[in-house]
Amino acid sequence: MKKRKILFLGESYRADAITWMNGLKEFGNFEIICWELKTPNNSIVNRLKRISEFKLALFQIKKIIKIHKPDMVIAERTTSYGFLAALTGVKPVAIAQQGKTDLWPEQSISLPLKKLIQKYAFQKADLIHAWGPVMTISMRKAKVNMSKVLVLPKGIDLNTFENKDNRDATKINAIVTRSLLPEYRHDCILNAFAILNQQGIDFVLTIVGDGRLLPYLKNVAQNLNIQDKVIFTGRIPNTTLPQLLQQANFYISMPVTEGVSGSLFEAMACGCYPVVTDIEGNQSWIKHRENGQLITVDDVKMLADELKWAFENQEYRNKAVLKNRYFVEENANYKTNMTIIAAKYHELINASKTQ
Known part of the structure; x- marks a missing residue:
């Protein structure tokens, strides 16, 4: 050539x-x-x-x-x-x-x-x-x-983003990899996890990346009294992202608008169960309670309820994760x-x- x-x-x-x-x-x-x-x-x-x-x-x-x-x-x-x-x-x-x-x-x-x-x-x-x-x-x-x-x-590179299956299944270990900008609704995610915390559900929430909302989001986590369970990584090299995804069992993305999310494909390839907003850009890849969860935009209670449901239905999640890996291999x-x-x-x- x-x-x-x-x-x-x-x-x-x-x-x-x-x-x-x-x-x-x-x-x-x-x-x-x-x-x-x-x-x-x-x-x-x-x-x-x-x-x-x-x-x-x-x-x-x-x-x-x-x-x-x-x-x-x-x-x-x-x-x-x-x-x-x-x-x-x-x-x-x-x-x-x-x-x-x-x-x-x-x-x-x-x-x-x-x-x-x-x-x-x-x-x-x-x-x-x-x-x-x-x-x-x-x-x-x-x-x-x-x-x-x-x-x-x-x-995405399927050799880099692969499912190592080495995650802790005893708690919700969730990851968010979207830029810290208002349209990605990180504050809604934090509020949903505050509800789970009040219900006694154990979790670790890892928020990857940087953006102008970082100081504000740290304050939100502190005000909700979940700061000990939320990790803000800041900007990280893209080479370290696969390892973080491989440790998580949930991927969360709550944008108000979406085209095609490479980060969703990366998460699906690594074995994270996707919980994303119910908008057209996500509907192309995710079917509700078939291979992930679709959440109404800005609906904090629904996000908390659906996370709890998915966490309690591990056998369903395991099947969805396998289906998603195959889908990414075929399409992305x-x-x-x-x-x-x-x-x-x-x-x-x-x-x-x-x-």
């Missing part, structure tokens, strides 16, 4: 982006050149700086293109980096929608502008990634040419899926060279 160059526009430090790029290197013989905005999107002041930086972005990207001469441009998020990719003039272009829709937040005053930007990106893209079926719903509403859409998750195998994606990129590049 001939070596080709790809320019990646996006936040290269994110786990999803790393998986995407590493897969292209390993299974597609691609060289990856990265460009991303330098200002974090974590405050009003920084958002204003980011807008100023965005105005100069295309000029900077075209300088990189002139130097490196990439064969293709790929980008995450249709309303930002995807739009920039569409403006570069490089063919082919592949863009990836990041969530159920990139038109977020839904009440944003900039929503009409985002819709126009996204429409342009969709029209100019040669390939559009939907990492899961839920993403195609908004694409169809936007009248996207669905022949350009590839519905396939990037997948990183080697299989990234080989397909890499081959598609080579096909697009070869077609553009002959035009």
